[in-house]
Amino acid sequence: MAQHTNKRATTQAVTANRLTDGDVVYFTAAGDWSLWLKDSQVADGKEDCAKLLASAQPAVSAQLVIDPYLFEVTVNEGEIIPASVREKIRMAGPTIRLDLGKQAANA
């Protein structure tokens, strides 16, 4: 997963896949995991991002999630938007099946 982590990025959030069903989840300010990117905790700067990732790690040994990693986002008027196509697709679902993935619930 490391290859998707952008170390230079300033604003980042933490994502992982849930152990039981593999679903995409995001690390929240409350220290738990949400299916929705809007709930995620965002950090700025290298140091805070590293701290955020570190605080997500205990969920790995607690058998909740697999391989948490940081990814770049922008925050625009309160809306968190992933920078990469890959993370946009993880957040929403396949671009060619709008009835599948998280986008299906939003429709």
Add this chain to the structure above:
Amino acid sequence: MYRYDEFDHKLVQERVTQFRSQVARRLAGELTEDQFKPLRLMNGVYLQLHAYMLRVAVPYGTLSGPQMHMLAHIARKYDKGYGHFTTRQNIQYNWPSLEDIPAILDDLATVEMHAIQTSGNCIRNVTSDQYAGAAADEIEDPRIWSEIIRQWSTFHPEFTFLPRKFKFAVTGMHTDRAAIRFHDIGIEVVKGTDGKPAFDVYVGGGQGRTPMIAHLIGKAVPAGDLIAYLEAIMRVYNMNGRRDNLYKARIKILVHSLGAEEMKRQVEEEFALVTEQGIPFLPAAEIERIRAYFQAPAYETLPDTSDALDAALAENRRFGDWVKTNVAPHKVTGYAIANISLKPVGGIAGDASADQMDLIADLTTKFSFDEIRVTHEQNLTLPFVRKDDLYPLWQALEAAGLGDPNLALITDHIVCPGLDYCALANARSIPISQKIAERFADLDRQHDIGELKIKISGCINACGHHHVGHIGILGVDKKGTEFYQVSLGGSADETSSLAEIVGPAFTEDEIVDAVETIVETYLDARENDERFIDTYRRIGKAPFKEKLYATH
């Protein structure tokens, strides 16, 4: 087709129990993800972008009606109502929960199916010709030997932790529909000096980031020696294949660095030693037992022509188009091979809904002696259809969106899942395929262009076979934007060739126009009935390159 006996059944059931315990250990926290990953991969469980993915083996691409019904049932009960047929003739489910996978495996075992060795650095599912048993000029049904290799390679204790994954393909004749020269080992059944089936063995083909065409190293290997010969190749590879670099670990790199002659020498040396040990690999009675499962079905004696077919051809033009592209000659008089395109314009290459799977299962029970084949080009084949039945078969397919007359035409693509699903992808593949299909949707135009194989991969691993596309398209990522690199002139058949990159990559918006430019260039240059690949081989890359980049 092959049926399990008590031993095959027991082993698959034991494997399900073993995997169930591995999943339980993982969920209970007794195994970390690092420890569990190799275990789940050995049973075809990946973690992709949105969820886990389960790859189910379809040995040499052969399915019965009841097996197809079970695949539909699994799609409905545990997944999202569809499955994806792959270039390795398998099926993948994109959304299973880890907790459900043992139950899925239980269900599969009831119809003699499993997910054993569908991933991992081991010998994977053996693939074969979708026309096996139905094609004229076949020396012998390649599935006899595919099944023998399947059993020999299942839980092989010595070859389960190879330097890298290992893929076999087997054909029963020289015409190659299974891309054997692009496999780690490709096997062609030939006639031995005694007139009995023997094997030409090709080694070291493959795609990925270093595409290579396999070398023929074993000529007319006798049937009784086949497993010993394969064991020798595998041992040379296991001991000498590179393990220091993931990208140089496939056998093709070993063959390339040793040279085919030296590889052949080492294999022959090892083979002589293996043979000297006198290990009983395969009793002759076992070859006969397996051969008996692949006897011809109970064909009727039929005339060569079918009045029903002729009447339907006169009446329905679209059906006529379908017969032209999707129906192939059969070795038995009065029968035909019917291909079902899983590439409807607007669809997703290789995907089939549970309802479509159920329909195809019913249709094959009714019309094709209960057999279905999955093709490496991500379509399905009904291998034994009476010519009289082609029209009712097609009507039923057409009503379910499966009647597209586009096999091997410009809208019939091999497409990897790409960035819409795959954790390794750099770019999306499916939307590119869909846009090309839309541009060329007009059937008259497709038929005028003729055979043209477009193959699309979303990353350098080349799961979409772009290296062997007449037109190959590779998605790349440039600073967060998807670009598409075009190559031309590849072919996976017995005339095997690797596609050549034609120039700088195109954007998502440009790629369809680029394909159209290539097609127009071909049509302008075409002589007589030349296929695209023939024209390309005659005129080369330059005219295409000139047109493509003239305005850039």
Add this chain to the structure above:
Amino acid sequence: MPLIKNGSFADDEWVSVGDEDDLPSEGGVIVSLTRWLAERDTLLGRNTPLGVTLAAGEVPDAIVTDLDRLQLVAVQFPIYKDGRGYSSARLLRERHGYEGEIRATGEILYDQWFAMARCGIDAFEVAEGTTLAAFDAAMNELSLVYQRTGDGRPTVMELRHKSSD
């Protein structure tokens, strides 16, 4: 590291000696293939049990003529993914008829013991905390085999044709 040999925990009576280390005056020693080749005569002159480690990728060819003097050959698995040792073990047992201990050392998963045993390995270095129950379970998960190896299990093919005789 605990040792399971022939299906039970066993005391390890061997000492692995590094290439630069002095040999102990008594007791069984295991040396690398390199050291064995360099000091073969000296080692053969000791009146103690002798063992050689084959690192991953080392074939038994160089020790074939000495196998009757070696009570142990250790086959090394540097990481679980490195499967060369399976071939080394089979060659020792099946091609060269070696009857001494073949010991698997290194990174070995629970799920690999069975395949190793099928290749002729009869002693396993296991992680602390490994139970014999776990070992037995792993060795008995799959009761049938499709390939003939030196472990002598009848293959499915042989069972089939026996039962149909």
